[in-house]
Amino acid sequence: MFFSTLVIGLVLGGTYALIALGLTIQYGIARIMNLAYGEITIAGAFFVFLLVSSMGLSPLLGLVLVVPLGFALSWLLYGIVFHPLVKRASHAGQLEIDSILVTFGLMFLAQGLFTMFFGSEFAGYSWLQTPVNLLGAKIAAGRVLGLLIAVLIGGGLWLAMQRTRWGVNLRAVANHPEFAPLVGINRNSAARVAFGLGGAIAAAGGAVMSMYQPFTAVDGGFLTMKALVIVIMGGVGNLGGALMAGLMIGVVEAYVSYAIDPGLTLAATYTIFLGVLLWRPKGLFA
Amino acid sequence: MKTFGILTFLVLAVGMAVLPLGIGDYGHGVLVGMMSYIVLAxxxxxxxxxxxxxxxxxxxxxxxxxxxxxxxxxxxxxxxxxxxxxxxxxxxxxxxxxxxxxxxxxxxxxxxxxxxxxxxxxxxxxxxxxxxxxxxxxxxxxxxxxxxxxxxxxxxxxxxxxxxxxxxxxxxxxxxxxxxxxxxxxxxxxxxxxxxxxxxxxxxxxxxxxxxxxxxxxxxxxxxVFNPTISFMTLVMALLGGPGRLWGPVAGAVPLYFLFEWIATRFPDQNAIILGLVFVAIVFLVPGGLLSLIDKWRARARAAGEQAHA
Known part of the structure; x- marks a missing residue:
């Protein structure tokens, strides 16, 4: 039981890590605190759910389609909503408050729309439920595939950020936003691309989540909260840190819900968060 | 000016205190809801x-x-x-x-x-x-x-x-x-x-x-009792009026309380959507709160007055 709980936790943590990656990119590079982030994830999940349940398509096809859609939606959102706020803000603190408030509004708007179209019931589909034996733990094939996809996307992104010219540009904006323009980097377009990229990852995370777990129209808030905790734990903008922290949170949640009570998973997450804040506020891996 | 402010405050407080006397139990409920949000904001x-x-x-x-x-x-x-x-x-x-x-x-x-x-x-x-x-x-x-x-x-x-x-x-x-x-x-x-x-x-x-x-x-x-909507309503009310001013939260709480009461009876399913739109509108249209608009009008009136004088 010890071992299978670990595997379940890692699978769960893989999705969390994937979702948190997008948020750490949005906050670290575009400097927008996006509290409507989880809503993009839920939008991705609903999109795949619709494709699978009403058109009978494969969830994997849904995943492929949802990534560019998530990117486009977030890219447009940055241009329409956040760019005017960035231009208006007199200092970083003002932008932070403005973006928190606006994304709150967007969170409500999205939750209201989801509830209007899909109702407040759980949505989900069954896919690859056949159990596979993974190191002694019996686990649904869909979950294992979800973990694999999360690792693939996360690893690919990490490589792209480390090894390509494009990744170097984005990291330059993240580390020294005021110096990046001096070496010819367009800060505004870098921020916009980063925000879009974050949205693409959020939507992909939602697609993966829908493959093994039912969800509701208002689950986005929880996802945002967990992703935020993971981002802070890993250090803002630190991709490797977010991956590690995401897996950790997943494992802790799995053990808490197995050993104590499934209703206490958020309490466990927050206890860890409190510990990190008191002990290492710059992140575990700083 | 200071005594005038205190006097207005006292008159207002007494006025609010006698308000329940003339109305029935439904009215009392409305007053409790409104006063609750005034306090919270x-x-x-x-x-x-x-x-x-x-x-x-x-x-x-x-x-x-x-x-x-x-x-x-x-x-x-x-x-x-x-x-x-x-x-x-x-x-x-x-x-x-x-x-x-x-x-x-x-x-x-x-x-x-x-x-x-x-x-x-x-x-x-x-x-x-x-x-x-x-x-x-x-x-x-x-x-x-x-x-x-x-x-x-x-x-x-x-x-x-x-x-x-x-x-x-x-x-x-x-x-x-x-x-x-x-x-x-x-x-x-x-x-x-x-x-x-x-x-x-x-x-x-x-x-x-x-x-x-x-x-x-x-x-x-x-x-x-832990309904998160209460947090968001409080926040949006204080922001609408202007959280930096003494009367800002009150000025935001009263109209929004009645607006949301009305929405809750007329369009109960669109509550979240409207709340979200109000948030976005405040940040873009009245970033300093409603009461900051008074300052703006005053400044404009003064500028216009000076121009006429010159």
Whole structure:
């Protein structure tokens, strides 16, 4: 039981890590605190759910389609909503408050729309439920595939950020936003691309989540909260840190819900968060 | 000018106090709801206005207050319960504040975002696994009008505190923090201490607002008293009026309370959508709050007057 709980936790943590990656990119590079982030994830999940349940398509096809859609939606959102706020803000603190408030509004708007179209019931589909034996733990094939996809996307992104010219540009904006323009980097377009990229990852995370777990129209808030905790734990903008922290949170949640009570998973997450804040506020891996 | 302000305040307070006399029980309920949001928005702004920390923990303290009443209703007189509730709110506020307020504001936002859910989960878990029940009944002999008067008293205290803070050395320190924390620190302001004190006062007021209203529910469950919408409504009301001004939260709370009451009866399913749109509209259209528009008009009138003079 010890071992299978670990595997379940890692699978769960893989999705969390994937979702948190997008948020750490949005906050670290575009400097927008996006509290409507989880809503993009839920939008991705609903999109795949619709494709699978009403058109009978494969969830994997849904995943492929949802990534560019998530990117486009977030890219447009940055241009329409956040760019005017960035231009208006007199200092970083003002932008932070403005973006928190606006994304709150967007969170409500999205939750209201989801509830209007899909109702407040759980949505989900069954896919690859056949159990596979993974190191002694019996686990649904869909979950294992979800973990694999999360690792693939996360690893690919990490490589792209480390090894390509494009990744170097984005990291330059993240580390020294005021110096990046001096070496010819367009800060505004870098921020916009980063925000879009974050949205693409959020939507992909939602697609993966829908493959093994039912969800509701208002689950986005929880996802945002967990992703935020993971981002802070890993250090803002630190991709490797977010991956590690995401897996950790997943494992802790799995053990808490197995050993104590499934209703206490958020309490466990927050206890860890409190510990990190008191002990290492710059992140575990700083 | 100062005596004029105090006189207006007194007249207004007396006017609000006699308001329930002419109307029935339904009217009392409406008044309680309105006064509750006046207190919540003003208490929220007491901390968040000058420090510019966005707190989403309102319903965490509101719920703690209400739940304390539910647990102690059969054991203590109402007055004593209020004291206990206030003390619990104070302890939680100090704990949360000590952990988050010495760090950058964003940590506080994130923690307060989930605090209500955290408290709700802990209480639900405790009630189901230790007490083996969920939900409690509250039987306390308090009329709706009495609840209204208590809330009015709390509102007067809240506004009085905000006025006093705004005109004291503490207010100067708090405003310095809101403008530039580093500068404030260098000027010798005990930044963390000031923030913590304000957060504690604001949280106790919110806890009391929850406790005072608890008898109106009769049946209480964690998911009822920790309803996150209360936090967002409070936030959006304070922002609409302008959290930096004494009367800002009141000016935001009254119209929005009636707007949302109307929406809740006419379009119950579109509540969230409209709340979301109001948020976005405020940030883009009235970033400083409604009352800041008065300043703008005054400045424009003055400029026009000077032009005519020249």
């Amino acid at each position: 003003s208490a929220w702004a007491l901390f968040s206005g000058p420090t510019r920390y966005v707190s989403l923990a309102t319903v965490a303290f509101f719920g703690i207050g209400a739940y304390t009443v539910a647990v102690l209703a059969d054991h203590l007189p109402f007055g004593a319960i209020l004291v206990v509730a206030g003390s619990i709110g104070l302890c939680v506020a100090l704990l949360v504040g000590l952990a988050t307020l010495r760090l950058a504001g964003i940590y506080f936002v994130i923690f307060s975002f989930g605090l209500a859910e955290l408290v709700r989960q802990l209480i639900t878990w405790f009630e189901t696994s230790v007490n083996h029940t969920l939900g409690r009944y509250i039987f306390i002999e308090v009329s709706t009008a009495q609840i209204y008067w208590m809330l009015l008293g709390l509102g007067i205290i809240t506004l009085g505190l905000r006025w006093w803070i705004g005109n004291s050395r503490l207010g100067l320190a708090v405003n310095a923090i809101g403008d530039d924390e580093t500068v404030a620190r260098h000027a010798g302001v005990n930044v963390t201490g000031v923030k913590l004190a304000l957060f504690a006062v604001s949280s106790v007021l919110i806890t009391l607002a929850g406790a005072i209203q608890a008898p109106r529910w009769t049946y209480v469950e964690p998911s009822i």
